[in-house]
Amino acid sequence: MRRAALALLLSLAGAALAADYAGPLFDAHLHYNEEAWNGKSGPHPPADAVARMQRNGVRAILSNSRPNDGTHTLAGSPEARRAGVAVVPFVRLYRNRADYDNWFREETIYAMVQSELARGTAAGPYRGIGEFHLYDSANANGPVARKLMALAEEKQLAVLAHVDDTAIDLLMANTPSKGQKVRLVWAHTGIGGTPAARVDQLLARYPGLLGELSYRPGLTCDAGKLCPEWRALLLKYPGRFVVGSDTWVNQRWESYDATMRGYRTWLGDLPADVARKIAWDNAASLFGTKQP
Numbered sequence: 001m002r003r004a005a006l007a008l009l010l011s012l013a014g015a016a017l018a019a020d021y022a023g024p025l026f027d028a029h030l031h032y033n034e035e036a037w038n039g040k041s042g043p044h045p046p047a048d049a050v051a052r053m054q055r056n057g058v059r060a061i062l063s064n065s066r067p068n069d070g071t072h073t074l075a076g077s078p079e080a081r082r083a084g085v086a087v088v089p090f091v092r093l094y095r096n097r098a099d100y101d102n103w104f105r106e107e108t109i110y111a112m113v114q115s116e117l118a119r120g121t122a123a124g125p126y127r128g129i130g131e132f133h134l135y136d137s138a139n140a141n142g143p144v145a146r147k148l149m150a151l152a153e154e155k156q157l158a159v160l161a162h163v164d165d166t167a168i169d170l171l172m173a174n175t176p177s178k179g180q181k182v183r184l185v186w187a188h189t190g191i192g193g194t195p196a197a198r199v200d201q202l203l204a205r206y207p208g209l210l211g212e213l214s215y216r217p218g219l220t221c222d223a224g225k226l227c228p229e230w231r232a233l234l235l236k237y238p239g240r241f242v243v244g245s246d247t248w249v250n251q252r253w254e255s256y257d258a259t260m261r262g263y264r265t266w267l268g269d270l271p272a273d274v275a276r277k278i279a280w281d282n283a284a285s286l287f288g289t290k291q292p
């Protein structure tokens, strides 16, 4: 009996040490695209999308969508307001799929961004531009890409960019401060597996660079816990990482619970203050979001 009690106590202590992160989450990479819900039909109307956030403790979202109507819908949705989910709107550069490969040189997209910025959303002014993609890093020097980076710095808009490490340097070079002032959320922090040492170098070089960690290769190892190299990087730069769902296809909405559970597992592997920063504080302080 006594031995059983001791064993129970030890197993409870072990569970406490390995407890998942239980605080609020800021989903810093969310899409509400037209196939999720186009305003009339779709598997994930606002009530469904917001319920997924709510049951996962997601209290704020960086929202963008193709086209921007989805973000307008969430920003004005009574469901999000009732659930206490803060919507931080970003202007998406894509009106349709064809824009993915053309936005960096397409003047009509620059004009669309200007008119969206002037319009704002029901949740307030836009706070950033993106997500945009560069499949060839050299296109970071396209005429519209250059103008958008300069605009972001000038208007203090953050940027959400799915690019490689070479493009980070090129995009930063296209701002008036050469990357010393603009805030850039690096979607996936190098989805092609940019080495941790190179990520470290870029974080050191650009004070406004933050790494978003969805789909990041090499981040987690056994049992969904952090790999040693990435754990060390997160501990070295606790103020520079955020997490996101990247609901780029409906499948990601369907697995939203699993994605957030995955984050809570490895966040639980970090000191409590560091976990809280990556889960919430870093994104919340970037956008001045109220504590839930």
Ligand SMILES: [Zn+2]
Residues within 6 Å of the ligand: 029, 031, 131, 187, 246, 247, 248
């Ligand atoms: Zn995305």
